[in-house]
Amino acid sequence: PYxxxxxxxxxxxxxRYPLEKRYLRTVTVRYNY
Known part of the structure; x- marks a missing residue:
């Protein structure tokens, strides 16, 4: 597993860099809804 x-x-x-924006967007959307 290591x-x-x-x-x-x-x-x-x-x-991480290209997914950070996407992740932040999804997180914001989730929190908004």
């Missing part, structure tokens, strides 16, 4: 977590974290870090 490797899996590492891969997951790496993927998140790699796709």
């Amino acid at each position: 490797l899996r977590l590492n891969r997951y974290f790496y993927y998140l870090l790699k796709r």
Whole structure:
């Protein structure tokens, strides 16, 4: 599971910048609704 977590974290870090805006938008929408 360690490797899996590492891969997951790496993927998140790699796709953090482009997904940050999307995530923030989804979060705001969820909070708004």
